[in-house]
Amino acid sequence: MAFKQISSPHGHNPQSTSWVMQLVLLSTLPGFIALSYQFGWGTFINLIIAVMTSLVAEAAMLALRNRPIAFYLKDYSAAVTAVLLALALPPLASWWVVVVGSLFAIVVAKQLYGGIGHNPFNPAMVGYVVLLISFPIEMTTWVTPISLLPEGVQHPGLWESLSIVFAGNTPIDGITGATPLDVFKHSSGLVVDQIYHDEALFNQASFAGVGWEWVNVGFLIGGIILLKTRIFTWHAPLAMLGTLALMSILFWDSGSSASPGSPVMHLFSGASMMGAFFILTDPVSSAVSNRGRFIYGSLIGLLVYVIRAWGNYPDAVAFAVLLGNFAAPFIDNYTLPRTYGHTARRKATDKGEDE
Amino acid sequence: MSRTWETPGGVHPPENKLQSMTQSIGHLPIPGTLVIPLHQHIGSPETVDVTIGQTVLKGQKLTTAIHSDNLPVHASTSGTVIAIDDHPVAHPSGLNALCVTIASDGKDQWIERTGIADFRRCGPLDLLQIITDAGIAGMGGAGFPAAIKLSPSNDKTVDTLIINATECEPYITADDAAMRGKTQDLIQGIEVVCHILNGPKRVVIGIEDNKPQAIKALRSYVQESSIKIVPFPTKYPSGGEKQLIYILTGREVPSGGLPIDLGMVCLNIGTLIAIKRAIVDGEPLISRITTVTGEACGVNRNYEVLIGTPISHLLTHNEFDENNCSRLIMGGPMMGFSLTSTDVPVVKTTNCILAPSHSEIPVDTPAQACIRCGLCAEACPVSLLPQQLFWYAQAKDQERLEAHNLFDCIECGACSYVCPSNIPLVQHYRSSKGEIRKANIDKIDADNARQRFEFRKLRLEQADKQRQAKREARRLVTEQARAASSTSQPGSSAADIIAAAQQRAITKKASPDQQKAKLERALLAAQSRLQEAEKRLIEATINGSTKQQTICSASVESARQKVDQAQHRLRELTD
Numbered sequence: 070m071a072f073k074q075i076s077s078p079h080g081h082n083p084q085s086t087s088w089v090m091q092l093v094l095l096s097t098l099p100g101f102i103a104l105s106y107q108f109g110w111g112t113f114i115n116l117i118i119a120v121m122t123s124l125v126a127e128a129a130m131l132a133l134r135n136r137p138i139a140f141y142l143k144d145y146s147a148a149v150t151a152v153l154l155a156l157a158l159p160p161l162a163s164w165w166v167v168v169v170g171s172l173f174a175i176v177v178a179k180q181l182y183g184g185i186g187h188n189p190f191n192p193a194m195v196g197y198v199v200l201l202i203s204f205p206i207e208m209t210t211w212v213t214p215i216s217l218l219p220e221g222v223q224h225p226g227l228w229e230s231l232s233i234v235f236a237g238n239t240p241i242d243g244i245t246g247a248t249p250l251d252v253f254k255h256s257s258g259l260v261v262d263q264i265y266h267d268e269a270l271f272n273q274a275s276f277a278g279v280g281w282e283w284v285n286v287g288f289l290i291g292g293i294i295l296l297k298t299r300i301f302t303w304h305a306p307l308a309m310l311g312t313l314a315l316m317s318i319l320f321w322d323s324g325s326s327a328s329p330g331s332p333v334m335h336l337f338s339g340a341s342m343m344g345a346f347f348i349l350t351d352p353v354s355s356a357v358s359n360r361g362r363f364i365y366g367s368l369i370g371l372l373v374y375v376i377r378a379w380g381n382y383p384d385a386v387a388f389a390v391l392l393g394n395f396a397a398p399f400i401d402n403y404t405l406p407r408t409y410g411h412t413a414r415r416k417a418t419d420k421g422e423d424e
Numbered sequence: 425m426s427r428t429w430e431t432p433g434g435v436h437p438p439e440n441k442l443q444s445m446t447q448s449i450g451h452l453p454i455p456g457t458l459v460i461p462l463h464q465h466i467g468s469p470e471t472v473d474v475t476i477g478q479t480v481l482k483g484q485k486l487t488t489a490i491h492s493d494n495l496p497v498h499a500s501t502s503g504t505v506i507a508i509d510d511h512p513v514a515h516p517s518g519l520n521a522l523c524v525t526i527a528s529d530g531k532d533q534w535i536e537r538t539g540i541a542d543f544r545r546c547g548p549l550d551l552l553q554i555i556t557d558a559g560i561a562g563m564g565g566a567g568f569p570a571a572i573k574l575s576p577s578n579d580k581t582v583d584t585l586i587i588n589a590t591e592c593e594p595y596i597t598a599d600d601a602a603m604r605g606k607t608q609d610l611i612q613g614i615e616v617v618c619h620i621l622n623g624p625k626r627v628v629i630g631i632e633d634n635k636p637q638a639i640k641a642l643r644s645y646v647q648e649s650s651i652k653i654v655p656f657p658t659k660y661p662s663g664g665e666k667q668l669i670y671i672l673t674g675r676e677v678p679s680g681g682l683p684i685d686l687g688m689v690c691l692n693i694g695t696l697i698a699i700k701r702a703i704v705d706g707e708p709l710i711s712r713i714t715t716v717t718g719e720a721c722g723v724n725r726n727y728e729v730l731i732g733t734p735i736s737h738l739l740t741h742n743e744f745d746e747n748n749c750s751r752l753i754m755g756g757p758m759m760g761f762s763l764t765s766t767d768v769p770v771v772k773t774t775n776c777i778l779a780p781s782h783s784e785i786p787v788d789t790p791a792q793a794c795i796r797c798g799l800c801a802e803a804c805p806v807s808l809l810p811q812q813l814f815w816y817a818q819a820k821d822q823e824r825l826e827a828h829n830l831f832d833c834i835e836c837g838a839c840s841y842v843c844p845s846n847i848p849l850v851q852h853y854r855s856s857k858g859e860i861r862k863a864n865i866d867k868i869d870a871d872n873a874r875q876r877f878e879f880r881k882l883r884l885e886q887a888d889k890q891r892q893a894k895r896e897a898r899r900l901v902t903e904q905a906r907a908a909s910s911t912s913q914p915g916s917s918a919a920d921i922i923a924a925a926q927q928r929a930i931t932k933k934a935s936p937d938q939q940k941a942k943l944e945r946a947l948l949a950a951q952s953r954l955q956e957a958e959k960r961l962i963e964a965t966i967n968g969s970t971k972q973q974t975i976c977s978a979s980v981e982s983a984r985q986k987v988d989q990a991q992h993r994l995r996e997l998t999d
Binding site: 071072075076077079080081082086089144146184186300301302352353355358359362405406408409410412417418419420 | 749812
């Protein structure tokens with residue numbers, strides 16, 4: 070009898086790509102719960118719209134590209150992109166905002182570049198940036214955190230939220246407001262102590278900024294889960310957070326009116342934690358080696374701070390990540406690990422024999 | 425406790441070693457036929473020294489050396505040579521190779537063996553010759569001739585002997601069983617090698633901590649001596665020679681180099697036992713310990729197997745269930761290669777026959793896209809970037825592949841093992857290595873061809889130049905001559921030229937006597953050729969075929985015609 074000729078290794082670790090993706094999805098749960106608790110039903114509705122749009126768009130593009138649809142949908146990568154985009158978008162954003170962002174992420178940023186594994190930029194962040202540039206008002210209107218709602222006002226219920234999202238009904242006054250990063254951006258005349266004293270977002274906060282601090286804690290918990298399950302290494306996220314912290318210490322300026330904010334505020338505001346653990350760690354668009362990922366993370370941390378402090382946008386993770394994506398192949402060229410038996414590391418573009 | 429170093433990467437696949445260690449080393453009945461491939465080592469094969477029908481004794485050499493890197497093969501039992509032909513062999517390519525097939529006579533009769541009990545009286549070179557004659561190749565996997573490894577070199581001294589008792593591949597327990605069952609042989613083998621190496625400063629046995637009984641067995645023998653036993657945490661692939669050297673010494677074998685560059689020699693357990701047998705017992709390498717395991721086999725056990733035993737013989741004695749077997753592997757699950765037939769024989773490097781069931785090692789699911797998650801880079805023991813290598817392998821970008829140190833890949837399979845997208849990475853690397861090797865050969869060929877072409881062009885140009893120079897010289901001479909004649913005889917005419925030409929023709933023509941002698945010689949030669957042809961024709965009519973007869977008679981006819989011609993010309997001249 071003839072046996073099959075099969076190349077080694079025989080047997081395989083049971084971990085699969087779809088399992089990795091599912092784990093990433095599950096790890097967003099703490100962040101999702103925090104967002105939903107703080108800002109109401111909006112995030113949940115974003116999530117449903119984004120996932121449905123993305124899956125349909127992915128299937129359609131796969132069909133156009135003559136690829137097996139079920140095989141690729143089962144890798145959950147489109148769902149991950151959709152969920153990350155949905156979590157980044159402002160709750161109660163109009164449905165078409167979410168649809169446009171998801172379509173752009175899946176169709177342009179992912180499938181037109183060759184689908185899973187071939188996109189040079191993080192699709193969710195491409196979608197986000199397209200929306201931020203095209204619809205700045207919709208994208209910067211954030212819901213007020215639950216504890217800061219005026220007396221007798223509540224977040225809209227599910228039906229009310231749906232009517233806001235789909236029918237365009239205007240929400241009642243007082244449920245939208247600034248974010249901690251907005252506050253710092255727009256109170257340049259005040260010293261930090263004054264801001265902390267005046268602003269409810271800070272004077273009622275536990276340690277960073279009302280609502281946002283817990284959202285960031287949620288994503289931090291998810292990130293630690295992924296770190297523990299070795300889905301990614303510590304290099305990119307910790308380098309990003311470390312650089313962000315370092316920059317905010319360097320430019321803290323003892324809380325003067327020019328200070329862009331404290332390290333704790335920066336680490337636990339905006340998309341810091343989500344960016345560090347769920348966006349930077351997208352392996353497709355990041356640098357490849359551990360050393361490269363450390364540099365990549367540091368670069369993004371630096372850019373996040375620079376844009377937050379001196380740029381035009383209150384938050385900066387999406388822009389910083391895209392700029393990092395641009396730099397990734399360049400970083401890769403200089404960060405090959407030293408291989409066993411070699412005295413020096415090589416460059417990716419080295420020609421001929423080394424040493 | 426000696427210090428150990430930890431290699432980067434590595435994986436922890438299920439070990440599956442216990443099932444084959446429940447019983448001690450077994451012996452199988454001698455198979456009816458043994459198939460002994462001539463080429464079982466790295467280096468060139470020898471020429472066959474036996475003929476079909478010849479009877480051979482157990483341990484008899486079947487080949488003779490033609491090159492220095494040759495290793496002989498021996499008859500594993502007594503019997504008759506029944507075939508010397510191509511036969512399926514254990515090779516990843518699945519190709520056939522030249523083998524000597526022996527029908528065993530069941531007597532298992534040895535040749536005369538002369539062991540050297542007191543090997544310390546012999547010089548290293550004599551002992552190395554015995555090791556070569558015994559056909560000992562590294563039994564860990566690659567099959568590198570042991571004597572070459574141990575040969576003294578001019579500029580390198582060996583100060584460390586490393587004994588590879590790691591056996592990091594899952595399922596395989598052949599070395600473990602040997603360490604427990606043949607401890608004394610192993611220690612003696614180490615002593616022989618130490619003697620050959622002129623007493624290295626350090627002798628270290630590197631062993632994974634998942635073999636406590638083997639460690640205990642070794643400790644009971646080496647308490648007093650200078651051999652150090654160094655256990656270290658189990659991790660695949662610690663048993664790679666380069667990995668083991670790093671674990672035990674913290675030093676790295678230079679890329680493209682050998683352990684000897686660091687003053688080290690690394691030998692496998694099986695090799696050391698074979699060396700002991702060759703020197704002390706006078707027995708060549710005709711058997712080895714092989715693990716037969718996997719759920720498709722009812723019995724999982726280690727056997728002392730004769731080299732040349734067909735795999736089918738091993739399987740039938742171990743309650744092999746063919747229908748439950750997903751694939752047949754020679755070696756372990758990480759680096760072993762699949763066999764397409766059970767006819768292939770056990771060779772010197774066969775440490776394991778793995779017959780897993782369908783549930784044990786199922787068929788691979790189709791590969792998904794690489795998301796560059798980097799799990800492979802985390803698993804790589806030599807710090808490569810497998811995901812980048814895969815990317816460039818697909819793009820066939822050979823320059824980038826070499827810049828990413830493709831040729832330092834040891835093909836351990838750790839990257840493929842952890843790949844969540846189930847990409848057969850190692851297969852891509854093997855094929856890329858092959859393509860690059862071929863491209864390099866093609867380049868050398870092309871360079872040679874270009875050199876040859878350029879040389880030819882140069883030669884032709886030079887010849888052309890020489891001809892032109894000659895022509896030029898002649899022209900000058902004639903011009904001068906013409907100038908001279910025109911000054912002496914201004915009225916020189918065509919008649920003069922014709923006269924001169926006639927004169928030249930006459931001088932050129934041989935004298936009639938010379939012509940006659942030449943023709944006579946030609947006639948004599950033609951006549952003798954005719955005689956020869958007639959003789960052959962007679963021979964052909966007696967014992968040749970009709971075809972031969974026709975050929976011979978035709979040649980007689982043509983010889984006769986030539987004789988007639990020669991006579992005719994001679995007559996013309998004399999008339």
